[in-house]
Amino acid sequence: MTGIFWEISKRNIRIHMLRSSLAMLGIIIGVVAIASMGILGNTIVQEVSSSLSSVGDSVIVTPYAGGGGGFGGGGGSNNMYLTNQNFQQIKRSVAPNVAIPVMSTSAHMKVGVGSDDIVAAIYGLPPDDTKKLLPDLEAGDYSNGNSGCLVGTTFAKDHNIKVGSRISIGQNGEYGTLRVTGIIKERGMSFDISTDNALVVTKDWFENAFDRSNDELNEVVVKVTKGDTADIKTTIEKQLNRNTKDKTVSVIDSKATLASIFETFGMITTFVTAIGGISMIVAGVSIFNIMMMSVNERIKEIGIMRSIGTQKKEVMSMFIYEAAIIGVVGSVIGGLLSIVAGYAISSLMFRTTEYLFTVASMLSVAEGVGFGIVICILCGLYPAWQAANLNPIDALRHE
Amino acid sequence: MPPVIQFSDVVKVYPLRAGDVVALSHISFEVEHGEFISIMGPSGSGKSTLLNLMGCLDTPTYGDIFISGIGVRAMSDVELTNLRRDRIGFIFQYFNLFPLLNIVENVSFPQMLKSQQQVDEKRAVEVLRAVQLDEHLYTHTPLELSGGQQQRVAIARALINDPDILLCDEPTGNLDSKTGASIMELMIDLHRKGSTIIVVTHDPNIAEYTDRTIRIVDGRIAE
Numbered sequence: 001m002t003g004i005f006w007e008i009s010k011r012n013i014r015i016h017m018l019r020s021s022l023a024m025l026g027i028i029i030g031v032v033a034i035a036s037m038g039i040l041g042n043t044i045v046q047e048v049s050s051s052l053s054s055v056g057d058s059v060i061v062t063p064y065a066g067g068g069g070g071f072g073g074g075g076g077s078n079n080m081y082l083t084n085q086n087f088q089q090i091k092r093s094v095a096p097n098v099a100i101p102v103m104s105t106s107a108h109m110k111v112g113v114g115s116d117d118i119v120a121a122i123y124g125l126p127p128d129d130t131k132k133l134l135p136d137l138e139a140g141d142y143s144n145g146n147s148g149c150l151v152g153t154t155f156a157k158d159h160n161i162k163v164g165s166r167i168s169i170g171q172n173g174e175y176g177t178l179r180v181t182g183i184i185k186e187r188g189m190s191f192d193i194s195t196d197n198a199l200v201v202t203k204d205w206f207e208n209a210f211d212r213s214n215d216e217l218n219e220v221v222v223k224v225t226k227g228d229t230a231d232i233k234t235t236i237e238k239q240l241n242r243n244t245k246d247k248t249v250s251v252i253d254s255k256a257t258l259a260s261i262f263e264t265f266g267m268i269t270t271f272v273t274a275i276g277g278i279s280m281i282v283a284g285v286s287i288f289n290i291m292m293m294s295v296n297e298r299i300k301e302i303g304i305m306r307s308i309g310t311q312k313k314e315v316m317s318m319f320i321y322e323a324a325i326i327g328v329v330g331s332v333i334g335g336l337l338s339i340v341a342g343y344a345i346s347s348l349m350f351r352t353t354e355y356l357f358t359v360a361s362m363l364s365v366a367e368g369v370g371f372g373i374v375i376c377i378l379c380g381l382y383p384a385w386q387a388a389n390l391n392p393i394d395a396l397r398h399e
Numbered sequence: 400m401p402p403v404i405q406f407s408d409v410v411k412v413y414p415l416r417a418g419d420v421v422a423l424s425h426i427s428f429e430v431e432h433g434e435f436i437s438i439m440g441p442s443g444s445g446k447s448t449l450l451n452l453m454g455c456l457d458t459p460t461y462g463d464i465f466i467s468g469i470g471v472r473a474m475s476d477v478e479l480t481n482l483r484r485d486r487i488g489f490i491f492q493y494f495n496l497f498p499l500l501n502i503v504e505n506v507s508f509p510q511m512l513k514s515q516q517q518v519d520e521k522r523a524v525e526v527l528r529a530v531q532l533d534e535h536l537y538t539h540t541p542l543e544l545s546g547g548q549q550q551r552v553a554i555a556r557a558l559i560n561d562p563d564i565l566l567c568d569e570p571t572g573n574l575d576s577k578t579g580a581s582i583m584e585l586m587i588d589l590h591r592k593g594s595t596i597i598v599v600t601h602d603p604n605i606a607e608y609t610d611r612t613i614r615i616v617d618g619r620i621a622e
Contacts, residue, residue, distance in 0.1 A: 004504070004511050004518075011499040304495040307456055308556070309484020309512050311477060392456050396491075 005314060009321035012294065023283075023290045024330035027376060030280030031334025031368040032341055037276040038364025039342035039356065041269025045262060046355040050188070058192050058254040059222040059232045061090055061240075064247040083215040086240060086248060093239040094222045094232055100129040102193060103206050104218045108171045109199075111159045117171060120155060121198035124206025132223055134195065139163050140182030146205045148181040152196040156183045167199065175209040191254040192221040229255040273364075277371070283330075284375040291323055291383035302387050303395025312388035319387050323380025324373070331372030335365045401468030403563050403595045404430040404453055409462035411448050411618075422448040424618045425462070430564070430597060435590040437606040438599045440615035447568075449615060450599045454487055454566050455479045467563050484512050488557030492569035494549040496541035496556070502527070503537050506555045513560055526555040530585060547578035554585060558594075565589070567598040571605060583608050 013020045063082050082101075091099040103124035108117050125133060130142055130150070138153055140163035151161055161167070161180055169175035184195045193200075206212060224232050233253040241247045295302075302315055342361065346353045355361060411423040423445045430436055440446045451457040452464055455471055458479075464471045466486055471479065483489075496505045506523040527537060530551040541549055550570065557565055570586070571579030587608060590596050598605060606612045614621045 004500075004508065007504075008497070008499050015499070300495070301497060304491075304497070306480070307454065307483065307489055308509050309480055311480050311512075314512070393451050396456075396495075 005318040006321050009318055009325060012298075012322060013325055016294075019290055019293075020326055023287050023326050024333070026283030026286040027280075027327060027330030027372045028334040028337060030276070030283040030375070031331050031372040032338045033276030033279045033368075034273055034371060035276075035335060035338030035365045035368030036341040036345060037272045038269065038367060039338065039361045040345050040349075041265065041272055042358065042360040042364060043342075043346050043350055043355045045265045045269065046358065046360070047350055047352075048189075048261065048265065057224045057229065059094075059224060059229050059236065060191050060252040060254065061086075061220040061222065061236055061249050062218070062252070064241075064250050081215065082217040082220060082249065084217070085215075087217055087220055089239055090220050090222065090236055093235050094224075097225055097227065097232065098129065098132050098223045100125065100133050100221045100223065101203065101217045102219045102221055103203060103210075103212055103216065104193070105206075105210055107169055107175065107210075109167050109169045110173065111161055111165060111167050115159075118159060121194070122169070122206065123193050123195070123198060123200045124203040124212075125200060126203045130200065130202075133192065133221060134184050134187075134200065136185035138183045138185045140180070143181040143202060146202050147176070147178055148202075149178040150182045150184050150195075150200040151180050152184050152198050153186045154196040155198060156180075158197075169209065176205075178205075191252055191257060192219070229253045276368075280371060280375055283372075284379045287323060287326060287376050288379040288383065290326075291319060291380045292386075294322065295319065295383045295387045298387070299390060299395050299398040302390050303392050303398060306390070306392035307396055316384040316388040319384035320377060320380050323376045323384070327373040327376025327380075330376070331369040334372055335369040338365055338368055400432060401465065402429040402431050403434075403467055404428075404597075405463075405465040405468075406452075407463045407465070409452065409459045409464060411445075411452065411457070412460040422618055423452070423459075426618075426620055427462075428613060428620060430595060432563075432595055433590070433593050434611065435586070435596045435609045436598070437609040437612045438597065438615060439601060439603070439606055439612055440621075441601070444615045445618040446599050446601075446615055448618075450566060450568055453564070453597065454489060455483050484509055485560060486563045488560070488562035488565045490550070490553050490557050490565060490567040490570045492572040494541070494546070494553045494573070496549055496552055498541055501538050501540055502532070502544070502552050505541065505552055506559055509556060510559045522559060523555070526558050527552070529558065530555045545578075546574050547581060550574060550578075550582050551585065554582075554589075558589070563595060565594055565596045567596065569600055569602075570598060571602070572600075579605075 061082065063080060087099065087101050104121060106119055106121050108119055110117060127143065134150065137150070143149060149167065155161065161183075163180055163182060165180045166177055167180065168177045178199070178201060184200065187195055207214070222232060222236070230253055233251045236249065236251050240249045305315060339356070342356050343353055346356050406426050406428050409423055409426045410421070413420040413422055426449070438446055438449060448457070452459060455466065458472055458474070466482060469482065471482065474482065497508065500508065503520055503523045504518060506527060507518045507520070510519055510522060511517065524537065532548060532551045532555065536544060536548060541552065544552065567586070571582050574582060583605065586596055586598070598609060600606060
């Protein structure tokens, strides 16, 4: 019996094509808003995730920089550097995980004779640990001597640096000249060291060039291969921050920080999608209005149907089918268009569409489509109920 | 065999803010199988209320109504709807066909409600032939037909479930006299074949076609 009411609903939509199309347009806009916002949020998360995930197993220890805020901090010490003793304590407490001492600064430099003055970050690492912290090279090899260095991929591209190029450090080369032995693969944003636009030299060279001692470490990076990063963080804090009023180090658990970042992105995505949802609610109001018009126009027809033996639920189904057809067609078109919109947004904003056809993105489209259909059916329920509960005698008299 | 319709001391009161309106007062009558009856009366006399009660579109305030021996007073909406679908055929003044459906679908509609299945074209064609509608019109929509043709379709729709009663509300009221006469001829033909027909009308010429006339005045039967 579904057949005849389904058929009547289809034909009613067809004879009111303009009105039905406008209602569908509202739903299409709503679905596109929700789904494309979802795709956008997901693409951002995936993009950031791909940049950060490689450092998800690190614990970064830096000198404690005060914690209370305000004038003069909140009572903690303000150290510039970590000492070798701090490093040794960290190394012992995290074993068998590897602790890597890192020195860093920024300096003027020139690539080749007569080139422009460049300012970039320079990291000093023990040669044995460089490979552990930076396992992937794009070209060349690790430096096996004091005068060699690695450069980041962005730095190399921007300044046309190749393996074998020479870089003189200092405004007049006063710190010495380094030969590029390798180019570090792109690492993106990271919590430990950001090498894409920097140089990595040996710790010995760094100490000699910048007159640093072994007690002037900028940070210690712990590569966690055994145990949980949160436990390692706690261990280090217990070991080095025994005096709670006068802390020595700040410890960052990169995994927890990542989780917090992703949680924030998730909230942003939800918020933006909710804004998209407002357009869907507006579309729902339009569907409700159109369904009420449809009921009002067909009061007499409903009266005839009821008088010749149509049950209330059958009258109701006819209007719900109508709302559902508008909802399904509008939402599916909206879903397809949101993929197109997602493609355009990804291409223009991120210059990649690799995250478009991921499960999360497709789930956003499915959510938009599902929400569109549900909104349409919900907005058709009351008009359908009203139609079904019309008094047949009054409905028959209606002109 | 019980009467097709039995009204027993039926009262219908419409409660209004300004005061109760008694539309029908202590009405009792019976309609036997195969009778052809007209119901006449001036405007406001209670004809429409009587028709609504006979058609199970409404229930009495007091008294009892039996359709083929089945008491309707305590029936639920679902039961009344099923009764209308299975035992009563309605014919309206303004034909009241569904403009979105073609002729065969319009005629089949009550049958589809009853059988919960798709269009049975064979049965629809059978009743359409019985009301003498040209076959080339079967796939047309109601608005493409004349008034007389539409009323024949409406009669076919009323007949398709083999109802116990045909209730006609001014069936020729919207037709010219010649077409009206042809529709009444069709009614007489159906009556001869055994249908029970009740016609509500204010036209004495229509009443002349029937076996018996029930006159309603101020909500009471005036014999």
